[in-house]
Amino acid sequence: MKPLKHLALILGLGLSAGSCVNLNESPESFISSEQFYKTQADALTAVNAVYFLLNSGGSTVQTPYNTLFATGMDFMSDDIDPGPGATNPDVRSQSVLNHSSTGLRVLQIWQQHYAGIKKANVAIEKIPGINFDQTLKNRLVGEVKFLRALFYFNLVRLYGDVPLILQDQTSIKTADLQIARTSAKEVYAQIEKDLNEAVPVLLNTYSGADAGRATAGAAKSLLSKVYLTQEKWAATVAKAEEVISGPYGYDLFANYADVFLPATKNGKEHVFSAQFKSNSLGQGNNQAPRSARPGVPGMIGSFADQVRFYTNGNDKFFSIYKLYSPKDLRKTNGTFVTKYKGSDGKFYATLNAPGDSIPFLNKYWDPNTVSNLSESAANVPIIRFSEVLLIHAEAENEVNGPTAKAYASINRVRKRAGLDNLTPGLSKAAFRDSVYLDRRLELVWENQRWFDLIREKDANGKIILEAALKKVGKTNVTVPKHLLYPIPQQEIDLNKLLTQNPGW
Incomplete structure (x- = not known):
């Protein structure tokens, strides 16, 4: 085919x-x-x-x-x-x-x-x-x-x-x-x-030219997310466990960066992705040049995508970049980049904001198309195995509290990120907040955050959209209007x- x-x-x-x-x-x-x-x-x-x-x-x-x-x-x-x-x-x-x-x-x-x-x-x-x-x-x-x-x-x-x-x-x-x-x-x-x-x-798997087609595991994974969105917690747990223990061969890459590199696309962590190919009738991934720094010799970046800066205490240039622990390997091993090497052999640091610097988003970077990033062959993950683990952890906590199964799922994601296991004995609310944070850091810039803002709830059962957006300076948000x-x-x-x- x-x-x-x-x-x-x-x-x-x-x-x-x-x-x-x-x-x-x-x-x-x-x-x-x-x-x-x-x-x-x-x-x-x-x-x-x-x-x-x-x-x-x-x-x-x-x-x-x-x-x-x-x-x-x-x-x-x-x-x-x-x-x-x-x-x-x-x-x-x-x-x-x-x-x-x-x-x-x-x-x-x-x-x-x-x-x-x-x-x-x-x-x-x-x-x-x-x-x-x-x-x-x-x-x-x-x-x-x-x-x-x-x-x-x-x-x-x-x-x-x-x-x-x-x-x-x-x-x-x-x-x-x-x-x-x-x-x-x-x-x-x-x-x-x-x-x-x-x-x-x-089918459970495909190979060759058929890699990237929808599989039985992808359908079950998406179904677990559909159940999660509707708060059908028990059904979510059951379906996610069918994926986790099923015959689909899913696992996490040892290296977080491999999730996004074209050389390892359609691998063991990729449940379903939008497929891209360079030098094929203009069907490269256009997110790559949009996020790249302009002014680097041998590379064309438009810098159309960037992190949101907001005031947090005395820091007027806070962003999601600073929410990561210094130990978190996801920060600069796939998600962000802080310098580029130009064709002149020199390194170009990130652009400076007053009193701070700008980390550039990096998930759709293709090292083989640096001179023409619009031809990036990096796929866009729609659902991957790490998310299925986080879906399972969240739903299991909602059904039974933070059980050993819930800890096991989130800790698989955290271990790959270089983080310590979550401390046993967390309350249901504290465990929920931990899952929310790891979802945010694991899946940033993967078309997930807006959906999570209108789905996730605080300890009082209130949707987090309004509070989260006002925290970053988007004060005109209103609920329920902006839920849809x-x-x-x-x-x-x-x-x-x-x-x-x-x-x-």
Whole structure:
């Protein structure tokens, strides 16, 4: 089989609405879906097209795991900010929660996910009718159900009630395209259904060109996270334990940096990732140049992504960088970098802020593409084994308190980071806070923090979003308004059955 990502290009999946293209209104030929879905190769192409919506883009289009979540979500958090190179006023406004229902990123996240769902629905409908090996056919449908579940999981967490569309919309009648929002409860039920149906037909591992496809372990891992988000604690524990003790071969890399290096991608810790490849039709990871320091000879960095600085006591330039223990190997062994070596052989330190220095984010750095970082082949983790361990520790604590099993899971993550084991005897609340902190430090800049801010709770059961953002100077945050994104106004204008979220 051809690599799952790049084969999809033949379907013409360019999503740049701003492209200047002269369209011929009288095409000389047209291939209908009934004509196209005839062979096993057609089925593979249809499935690969769904994967493509995770990471396509290049220089003209942002998709969820190729900078869109960073500019449309991470910048709103307490960890990451738009750097000097992020000049889009819509993005900078959203980063301080001044976004609105007409915001570009609010619209793009919605549209990109529904584009993926549309392609998933087509594949799920058409593949069963194609004549080829039934086992492979079932597996391909399972992969697409996994991806559809992931798309809906992101949507329901960001927007709440959303239209649940499970069939391809082929009608061009306006009335047929008016679809009301479905309750979040029903959306979650469908997510669980898709994942549970995917598990028995997916493989445990893939190799070669198929590396990176959804596995049974990935479906179970994502299901554990879906349960965690809904506070189905016992179900979370059970599903996470199936992954931890299952036949999937997951483990932690001994070296934290190996989680992100292209040379070790799709390894034992990578449960599911958005795949990137350098020098292949512009499908490199564009997060790499966005985070890099400008002004280094032989390297082009735009410094569009940076840590969020805020006042903490007498320190006016505090950031997540300073939350790490000096012993924590994650700090400068994968997450941040403090100097670059230029093509002139000289080292260039981080830029100076008044009275302090700027640590640069480093997770998507590719040492093989230094002269053209936009061709970075570093994958973006969507879920990895360390997170499954932290999910298990958190849920086990909620069900039974900080048991030996809960300690064992979090301590595996801490040991790899070079930290001491958590002290036995912590209270349930103290253990919960420890898991929260390790999640934050382990998963920073992996499109996780915003979702955690609207999910995690303090000792009084209050969602942490408001307090966390006010602590870093984002004082205009309000709850419950900012627990959800606004429904894009453009979508409401097109679909009169859509309603707006409270406060927007």
